Amino acid sequence: MRLLSVGPPGEERPAALDDEDVLRDLSAIAPAIDGDLLGDPVRLRLIQDLIALGNLPIVADGTRIGPPVARPGKVVGIGLNYEDHAEEAGVAIPDEPVVFLKPSTSVVGPHDAIELPPGSTMTDYEVELGVVIGRRACRGSGAGPRCER
Known part of the structure; x- marks a missing residue:
């Protein structure tokens, strides 16, 4: 699907x-x-x-394709997560994952313009994988507060 x-x-x-x-x-x-x-x-x-x-309404040809997921809560990135990318960037492979957050507004449709923050001089626009977590994520069993939905 x-x-x-x-x-x-x-x-x-x-x-x-x-x-x-x-x-x-x-x-x-x-x-x-x-x-x-x-x-x-x-x-x-x-x-x-x-x-x-096959009996759901057909969307008209030429209709804009939007972001894949509506209203993402967080966009968490993992950088330099494979050897070729680190080599391509000219940096050493990190000992720990490089984790960073992106604003939810960074998720756009495949043909949408990319809006750069004021003063931005460089843009990295690649993504290999997106994961959607449909339930509240909690810490491991017993450690930390319980998450309830």
Whole structure:
């Protein structure tokens, strides 16, 4: 199942590509592609079944493809996480992962303009993998406060 969002910036609605690469509108059955939806296997299965039936509305050709996930809470990056990238950057391979945060506004559609912060002189725009965690993440068993949803 290939989920995405479509529509003008700020007005995106959920959609999916079916097995025939037809873009289908999911807005009648899901408010957004977000952590709540992606963390709910029952709703995902229902959406998968409805997509397979092929009777969801078709999204018009030329409709903008938006960010893959609506309203991400955090964007956590891991830098220099493979040897070729460290060599390409001309830096030593770090002993520990290089972890950094990006603003949620850094998530955009595949053809959207990248907005640079004022005074920015260099942009790094690559990503190899995105992971969506649909449930509140907590520390290991017993250590730290319990997370409840």
